[in-house]
Amino acid sequence: MPMTTEIDLIDEGRAVLIRWPDGTKQRFHAVWLRDNAWDEATRAPGNGQRLITLGDIPADISISAAKPEDGLLHLTFQPEDRTISYDPKWLADHGYDVRQNKVAGWTGSDIETWDAGLSAGIPVGDFSAVSRSESALRDWLYGVRRYGFGKLVGGPVEDGALFKVADLFGYVRETNYGRHFEVRTEVNPSNLAYTGLGLQAHTDNPYRDPVPTLQILYCLENSAEGGENMVVDGFRAAERLRAENPRGFELLTRYCANYEYSGSAGVCLRSRRPMLELAPDGELIGIRFNNRSTAAITDVPYEDMADYYAAYRRLGELIDDTSMQVTFKLAPGESFIVDNTRVLHARKGYSGAGSRWLQGCYADKDGLLSTLGAIELKDRKAA
């Protein structure tokens, strides 16, 4: 590629215009280029951290000379009078000279939304395989990142086995519910999860900020009648809402809802966040949906409240729609993980003879995505 790359100084050297061999063009500012230099005086060789601050770069920085040579682009910066070399492939991959025309509610290329059709293609890992083999772990984590959901089968049937699942990729998030919690019927339950009641599909702990971004539920006993688990892709539900009712979608993203839980002594958890959360550029990055712990919604003005509630109702209907749901019953030693910012989970009511005992814990996506990212990086380097 670099053989016929051309660079021109533009805007009095405050930027460059690069013409790539394929004819496309990209502009880069001098300050951006200097800030993103990878020479050893700018970045620590071992850990890659930047050694300088933006204040170390002169505000009047410009480029006085630019030339492609030996497969690199050599840029001379003033007033430092310093030449730094850039990898043209890295620059081409990090170009920002493009028009972004994204629709509110867009999702990234790493994820794919789904409905009941996923039943045939659930990401399932074998506990022993993912514990032993990096490629099996990578494949399973890839599925979890893509679908926000995955099952593990063939695990040990023992108290605390769920921690071995978390250890595969990251760290448990301890909360007032403990490092883990027992999901079984209790007398005087502090939470309706600890009853035999059916629970509408929900995300966990929306009253917590930050919410736990992953949840693991691990089955130790499940001979009771009922008690199936069900998952729904909240992002698909949001997409359907947007398609049907763009204004309703917008209302659920524009206003904050309130969530609250104070069911145990010494606990008073509250959050104020939208049901559908967008990044500032419209990326759909989260859903909070939980009938049990939604508090009074007070940030929607009177004029919009009826439409807001209609959208909230419709979102619930989409979540309750069986064509959206993947249902399964865990056997002892089986577990599942959900991205709690995206995928809702539910359970059917259970009762009668037999027993049902799950253990649950929270963890965070940073660890999971990091573990997967590091394997992918290694694979790319080896390729």
Added chain:
Amino acid sequence: MPMTTEIDLIDEGRAVLIRWPDGTKQRFHAVWLRDNAWDEATRAPGNGQRLITLGDIPADISISAAKPEDGLLHLTFQPEDRTISYDPKWLADHGYDVRQNKVAGWTGSDIETWDAGLSAGIPVGDFSAVSRSESALRDWLYGVRRYGFGKLVGGPVEDGALFKVADLFGYVRETNYGRHFEVRTEVNPSNLAYTGLGLQAHTDNPYRDPVPTLQILYCLENSAEGGENMVVDGFRAAERLRAENPRGFELLTRYCANYEYSGSAGVCLRSRRPMLELAPDGELIGIRFNNRSTAAITDVPYEDMADYYAAYRRLGELIDDTSMQVTFKLAPGESFIVDNTRVLHARKGYSGAGSRWLQGCYADKDGLLSTLGAIELKDRKAA
């Protein structure tokens, strides 16, 4: 108050208009009222969780009768033909029939931004007092919530003492750096924090999503020359930027930056979030600022990049401005906590004779705010 409260049905019973004794009026929708009922069929008596879903409430709900009596407001809902009673004080406190005219970057009433003037009024707790006394703990946590920063003095000088600080209010967030990390000079450091270098004020781990929302740094040895700590209120810096350069402020909120850390084997942490984060209604809820781990910013279009960088530069200058900074040197047994979504921390370089050994850990704000909220709730009930 309820003695002369009047209620009228409006919009064919789809809402009510309440005239409070002081002459003010508030409207409430039937669906909102029904959803926020506190009767025992709607909310679980023990834990307060909602027992019904929005789908259990008829879409055509309306109110057929409304009357104040015995200090309560009694509303009859159709088609359920069911009368539910409401506490007028609760309704008055949760009204939403108001015009919201908030300026982007507003902050809540629980917090107060500060500059170097806070040096005289740092929230300082005595380790023994906050460990023994709920009111001492409440006062200290109140300060941490308000200023995003607090010191503790008089703690034990022993390995792991920082966990006792986290135990006061919540739970440690374990990460790839461990349940805690040692902040002292290392050979071949995986992170520049583990050197004697000065570090510009920063928030920790912006490359993690969710970021750890609290950080504790606990001093065990500090006889080295230098090594003072410094904190800056990132929200005050954002407010100053907004006042000077509204467009620059807006650019830092509107576009996502990228953050990355992959300085250790098996770790590849990346995030895409704005430097200044707003809730959808403009509340300032977070700052990410870290020169070491800011990756190439690629979501700002070419046309806005020069202004974006100018705003980023100015934000850094405000953070580096000594009139914004509170500086202190920890003695062994002293520690400080920062709200890592708001308050930046720095340390001066150190070297020479003597030693410097801090231990750090992360935790989350949900636990801290819950612990404080529960004490405040108890105090209000006792009052």
